[in-house]
Amino acid sequence: MSRSYLHRHIGTNDADQTAMAEAIGVGADRRRALERVMDAAVPAVIRPGGAFAPGALPETGASEAEALAELRALAARNRVLSPMIGLGYSDTITPPVIQRGVLENPSWYTAYTPYQPEISQGRLEALLNFQTMVGDLTGLPVANASMLDEATAAVEGMLVARRASKSTSNVFLVDADALPQTKAVLAVRAEALGIVLHETPYDPSAPAAPDAFGALIQYPGASGRIWDPRDAIAAVQARGGLAVVAADLVALTLIASPGSLGADIVVGSTQRFGVPLGFGGPHAGCLAVRAGLERQLPGRLVGVSVDAEGALAYRLALQTREQHIRREKATSNICTAQVLLAVMASMYAVYHGPEGLFRIASEINAKANSLWARIEATGAQVVHRSFFDTLTVRVPGAAGDVIAEAHERGVQLHLVDADTVSLSVGEATTRDDLASVAAAFHAVATATRPAFVGEFRSIPEALQRQDAFLTHPVFHAHRSETAMMRYLRALADKDYALDRGMIPLGSCTMKLNAAAAMTAISWPEFGRIHPLAPSEDVAGYLALIAELETWLAELTGYDAVSLQPNAGSQGELAGLLAIREWHRSRGELRRDVCLIPSSAHGTNAASAVLAGMRVVVVATAEGGDVDLEDLRAKITEHADSLAALMITYPSTHGVYEADVKDITAAVHSAGGQVYIDGANLNALVGHSRFGDLGGDVSHLNLHKTFAIPHGGGGPGVGPVAAKAHLAPFLPTAERPVSAAPHGSAGILPITWAYIRMMGRAGLTDATSAAVLAANYVAARLRDHYPVLYTGERGLVAHECILDLRPLREETGITVDDVAKRLIDYGFHAPTMSFPVPGTLMVEPTESEDLGELDRFVEAMIAIHDEARRVGAGEWPADDNPLVNAPHTAACAVATQWPHPYSRELAVYPAGNSAGKYWPPVRRVDQAYGDRHLVCACPPIEAFADAGSVAG
Numbered sequence: 001m002s003r004s005y006l007h008r009h010i011g012t013n014d015a016d017q018t019a020m021a022e023a024i025g026v027g028a029d030r031r032r033a034l035e036r037v038m039d040a041a042v043p044a045v046i047r048p049g050g051a052f053a054p055g056a057l058p059e060t061g062a063s064e065a066e067a068l069a070e071l072r073a074l075a076a077r078n079r080v081l082s083p084m085i086g087l088g089y090s091d092t093i094t095p096p097v098i099q100r101g102v103l104e105n106p107s108w109y110t111a112y113t114p115y116q117p118e119i120s121q122g123r124l125e126a127l128l129n130f131q132t133m134v135g136d137l138t139g140l141p142v143a144n145a146s147m148l149d150e151a152t153a154a155v156e157g158m159l160v161a162r163r164a165s166k167s168t169s170n171v172f173l174v175d176a177d178a179l180p181q182t183k184a185v186l187a188v189r190a191e192a193l194g195i196v197l198h199e200t201p202y203d204p205s206a207p208a209a210p211d212a213f214g215a216l217i218q219y220p221g222a223s224g225r226i227w228d229p230r231d232a233i234a235a236v237q238a239r240g241g242l243a244v245v246a247a248d249l250v251a252l253t254l255i256a257s258p259g260s261l262g263a264d265i266v267v268g269s270t271q272r273f274g275v276p277l278g279f280g281g282p283h284a285g286c287l288a289v290r291a292g293l294e295r296q297l298p299g300r301l302v303g304v305s306v307d308a309e310g311a312l313a314y315r316l317a318l319q320t321r322e323q324h325i326r327r328e329k330a331t332s333n334i335c336t337a338q339v340l341l342a343v344m345a346s347m348y349a350v351y352h353g354p355e356g357l358f359r360i361a362s363e364i365n366a367k368a369n370s371l372w373a374r375i376e377a378t379g380a381q382v383v384h385r386s387f388f389d390t391l392t393v394r395v396p397g398a399a400g401d402v403i404a405e406a407h408e409r410g411v412q413l414h415l416v417d418a419d420t421v422s423l424s425v426g427e428a429t430t431r432d433d434l435a436s437v438a439a440a441f442h443a444v445a446t447a448t449r450p451a452f453v454g455e456f457r458s459i460p461e462a463l464q465r466q467d468a469f470l471t472h473p474v475f476h477a478h479r480s481e482t483a484m485m486r487y488l489r490a491l492a493d494k495d496y497a498l499d500r501g502m503i504p505l506g507s508c509t510m511k512l513n514a515a516a517a518m519t520a521i522s523w524p525e526f527g528r529i530h531p532l533a534p535s536e537d538v539a540g541y542l543a544l545i546a547e548l549e550t551w552l553a554e555l556t557g558y559d560a561v562s563l564q565p566n567a568g569s570q571g572e573l574a575g576l577l578a579i580r581e582w583h584r585s586r587g588e589l590r591r592d593v594c595l596i597p598s599s600a601h602g603t604n605a606a607s608a609v610l611a612g613m614r615v616v617v618v619a620t621a622e623g624g625d626v627d628l629e630d631l632r633a634k635i636t637e638h639a640d641s642l643a644a645l646m647i648t649y650p651s652t653h654g655v656y657e658a659d660v661k662d663i664t665a666a667v668h669s670a671g672g673q674v675y676i677d678g679a680n681l682n683a684l685v686g687h688s689r690f691g692d693l694g695g696d697v698s699h700l701n702l703h704k705t706f707a708i709p710h711g712g713g714g715p716g717v718g719p720v721a722a723k724a725h726l727a728p729f730l731p732t733a734e735r736p737v738s739a740a741p742h743g744s745a746g747i748l749p750i751t752w753a754y755i756r757m758m759g760r761a762g763l764t765d766a767t768s769a770a771v772l773a774a775n776y777v778a779a780r781l782r783d784h785y786p787v788l789y790t791g792e793r794g795l796v797a798h799e800c801i802l803d804l805r806p807l808r809e810e811t812g813i814t815v816d817d818v819a820k821r822l823i824d825y826g827f828h829a830p831t832m833s834f835p836v837p838g839t840l841m842v843e844p845t846e847s848e849d850l851g852e853l854d855r856f857v858e859a860m861i862a863i864h865d866e867a868r869r870v871g872a873g874e875w876p877a878d879d880n881p882l883v884n885a886p887h888t889a890a891c892a893v894a895t896q897w898p899h900p901y902s903r904e905l906a907v908y909p910a911g912n913s914a915g916k917y918w919p920p921v922r923r924v925d926q927a928y929g930d931r932h933l934v935c936a937c938p939p940i941e942a943f944a945d946a947g948s949v950a951g
C-alpha cells in the first residue's frame with residue numbers, strides 16, 4: 001500500500017512526537033504522544049465525551065492518487081463550453097509561462113503577505129507593477145494592490161466617496177446599467193450602513209438624479225453600451241459628490257480612461273488579464289483614486305522606499321495605518337486580498353506589453369463587430385451601436401430558444417429576459433464560437449433585414465483612447481518566453497516562501513499546501529467555468545461545494561455553511577450581518593452593540609462597524625483570558641442593545657480558555673448572539689467544535705486551517721458557518737457579500753482534496769501535532785524568552801507568544817531587530833507585536849519536521865545570545881549583528897567592513913549552509929517611504945540616484 005498522505009502532511013513521526021512530548025513534560029504512559037499532549041493542553045470541558053457522531057466525513061484519508069481520481073470524476077461532471085455570458089467575467093488565455101511560473105510555482109503561491117519587506121522584494125515588485133498597470137489604464141495616479149473582486153471594490157469605492165465627499169446626502173447613485181452582482185452587493189452593504197441607493201438610468205431622457213455623496217457609473221455598461229460619462233461625472237461632482245467609475249481594464253486600452261474623463265475613483269476586475277474564470281474566482285479586483293484620496297485607500301498599497309544603505313526598496317506603504325488595524329476606527333476590513341491573482345494579472349501585462357494588450361483588445365472588438373454584423377443580418381436587433389465586447393440583442397419571445405440553440409452548439413450566452421439575450425466576446429473566443437452564435441440567431445430568425453456590410457467602428461471617435469499607457473520599461477523588456485521565465489525566476493529568487501523554510505507566523509497557519517491538492521485547480525473543468533454557467537454544466541462543482549459544506553459543518557458543529565465570502569474578513573461581515581438580520585426578524589431593532597475583547601484581530605472591530613454595529617471593547621484579564629468581570633459588566637450595561645459577542649477561540653493569545661462556555665452562556669442569556677472567529681481552528685479540528693462551545697456563527701479561513709496557500713497575501717476563502725436559526729440569513733446569490741455566487745470557487749478543490757486525503761482521523765492528528773509542535777517550541781525557548789500566556793496546566797494551544805520586552809529592557813534589542821536577524825539565519829519572522837506589542841507569536845503548524853523546529857529554536861537561542869553580548873557591552877548598541885540585520889551578499893563582500901563582528905557571523909551565523917537565503921536589500925526604512933509616497937514603478941534612473949538619498 002502506498003504511504004498515506006497523512007505522513008506527508010505531518011512533519012514529525014511517532015519517534016519525534018514521543019521525544020517532543022517528553023521535552024514538554026507530558027509524561028510517558030502507553031498512549032500516543034499526540035493523545036497525551038491534547039489531554040494535558042485542552043480543558044476537559046470543551047472536549048466532547050465520546051467521538052463525534054458518524055457523519056459524512058470519511059474516517060480515514062484517501063491516498064493522493066485516489067483523491068485525484070475522485071476529483072477527476074467530479075471535474076468530468078462539469079462541461080467546458082465556450083463561456084460568452086460576460087457580466088464582468090471573460091474567457092481569457094493564461095499564458096503558459098505564467099501558469100507554470102506563478103500559479104503552479106510554490107515560490108509564488110506559498111509566500112505570505114509582504115509585511116517583512118526585506119524578504120518580499122519580488123512580490124512587492126510584481127504588485128507595484130500591478131498598481132502601475134491599474135493606474136495607467138484607469139488614468140488615475142494611485143492604485144492599491146488588489147481588492148477581493150469588482151463588486152466589493154465598488155463598495156469600497158462608495159465608502160471612500162462617503163468619507164471624502166462634502167455632501168451631507170446619504171444617497172449613493174447607482175447606474176441602472178451596472179453589473180447585477182455589483183448592484184446586489186452594494187445593496188447589502190449600503191443597507192447595513194444606512195446608505196440609500198438610488199438607481200438611475202444614465203441617458204438623456206432620464207429625470208435628474210437627486211443630491212448624492214457619490215455615484216457609481218459602469219463604463220462600458222453591463223449591456224455593452226459605450227457612452228460618454230463626462231456629464232454624469234461632472235453632475236455628481238457639481239453637487240459635492242464623488243464619481244466612482246467601474247471600468248473594464250481591457251476596454252480601457254481602446255477607450256478614454258475614466259481618469260481623463262474626470263472620475264475620482266475607478267474600480268474593476270483584472271480577471272481578464274489571464275486569470276482563469278474558476279466558476280467565479282479568485283480574481284483580483286482593483287481600485288484607483290485621484291490625487292488627494294490616497295490616504296483613504298483601503299487594503300494594501302505598495303510603495304517605494306530605501307534600505308539602510310540608501311538602495312531603492314519596496315514595502316507596504318502606510319503599513320501601520322493599514323485600515324483594519326485601526327479597529328473600530330477602520331474604514332475597511334480588508335486583510336487578505338488577492339495577491340497571487342494580482343501577480344498573474346500584472347505579469348500578463350508585463351508579458352504582452354501595451355501593444356499586446358492593444359492587439360488583444362482590438363481583436364476582441366473586431367470579433368464583436370463581426371458578430372454584430374452577422375446578428376443584425378438575421379433581423380435581430382442589437383440594442384447599442386457603440387460597444388467594446390458585449391452585445392445586447394432583442395429577439396422578441398425567442399431569447400430562451402437562442403440560448404438553447406447556442407448551448408447546443410457549445411456556447412453559453414446570457415438570458416436577460418424573454419425577449420433579450422446578451423453575449424460577450426473574450427480573448428479566447430474562437431471563430432467557431434462566433435459561427436455557433438450566429439447560427440443560433442439564424443435558427444430563430446423571424447424577419448430578414450438587409451445585411452450590414454463593411455467595417456463598423458463600434459467605438460465613438462470622441463471616446464477613443466489617445467494617451468499612452470504602460471510606458472514603464474518593465475512592460476517592454478520581457479517579450480520572449482525566455483525573458484519572461486527569467487523575470488519570474490529572478491523575482492521569486494528574492495523572496496522567502498515555504499519552499500525555503502518555516503514561516504512560523506502566529507494566527508496565520510502557514511502549513512503545507514500539498515502539490516496533489518493544488519493539481520486540480522489548473523484543470524479546465526474547474527478553471528474555465530463561468531460563475532453564471534447553467535447548473536446542468538456545473539454538476540461537478542455543485543457536488544464538490546455541497547460535500548465541502550457538509551464536511552465543514554460537521555467539523556465545526558454548525559448546521560449551515562456558505563462558501564461565498566472570499567476572505568476571513570468577508571466571512572466575519574457575513575456572519576455579523578446574519579446576526580443583525582436575525583435580531584431584526586424578531587423585531588429587536590435596537591440590538592446593535594458588538595462586544596469585542598481588546599486582544600481581537602483588527603478585522604473583528606472593522607467588520608462590526610461595517611455591519612452597522614457599535615463596538616464595545618471588553619478588557620483582557622491578567623492571564624490573557626477575556627476579563628469575565630468586565631464582560632459581565634458590559635453585558636449588563638448594554639443588556640437591551642446587545643447584539644453579539646465576537647471572540648476568537650482558542651484566543652489570539654494562543655490559549656484554550658476553560659470558561660468559554662460560561663462566556664457564551666452569559667451572552668445568550670442576555671439575548672445576544674455569539675460570533676466565534678475561526679482563524680485558530682487549527683487548534684480544534686477533530687477535538688472540539690465551535691457549535692458545541694456555544695457559538696452561533698463563525699468564519700473559517702480555508703487559507704489557514706484548510707491548506708489553501710496564502711499566495712503572498714491572497715487568495716483566501718472565508719466560509720461562514722452557522723446554527724440553523726441563522727441559516728436563512730447567510731449569504732446567497734440574491735443577498736451576496738461577494739460578486740460570485742460561490743465566491744472563490746476555483747480554489748475549493750484544494751480544501752476538498754486536503755480533507756479527503758486527511759480524513760477525520762488525520763485531521764484530528766494534525767491538530768494534535770500542531771499543538772505538540774507549539775508546545776515544544778515554547779518549552780525549548782521558555783528559558784530564553786518568557787512564554788506570555790499559558791493555559792491551566794502551563795501549556796499553550798497551537799501557537800505561543802514569546803515576550804521580548806525583558807530582552808529589550810536588558811539589552812536594547814527590539815522585536816524588529818530579532819525579526820530581521822532571523823532573516824540572516826534563514827527564517828521568516830513570527831508574527832510581530834500582535835496581539836501584544838513587543839512580542840513574537842510563533843505558530844509552527846503540524847507540517848514542520850523536528851529538524852526544522854530545532855533549527856528555529858537554535859536560531860532563536862543564538863539570537864538571544866547575541867543580544868546578551870550587546871547588553872554586556874561587547875558590541876556597541878548601534879553597531880552589532882542585530883541592529884544591522886539583515887545582511888546582504890553585497891555588504892558582506894564590500895571592501896569596507898567597519899563592524900566589530902566578522903563577515904562570517906553577519907551572513908553565516910549558523911554556519912555555512914548550502915541553502916543560504918540571501919536577502920536582496922538591507923533593512924527597509926519604513927518612515928522614509930511614508931514621507932515620500934511613491935506607489936507606481938519608479939523610473940530606472942531612480943535606482944542609480946537612490947544611493948545618495950538616505951545619506
Ligand SMILES: *Cc1c(COP(=O)(O)O)cnc(C)c1O
Pocket residue numbers: 334335336507508567568569570601603604648652677679680701716718
Ligand atoms: C487572519 C485572521 C482574520 C482575517 O482573515 P482574512 O482572511 O485575512 O481576512 C481574522 N481574525 C483572525 C484572528 C485572523 O488570524
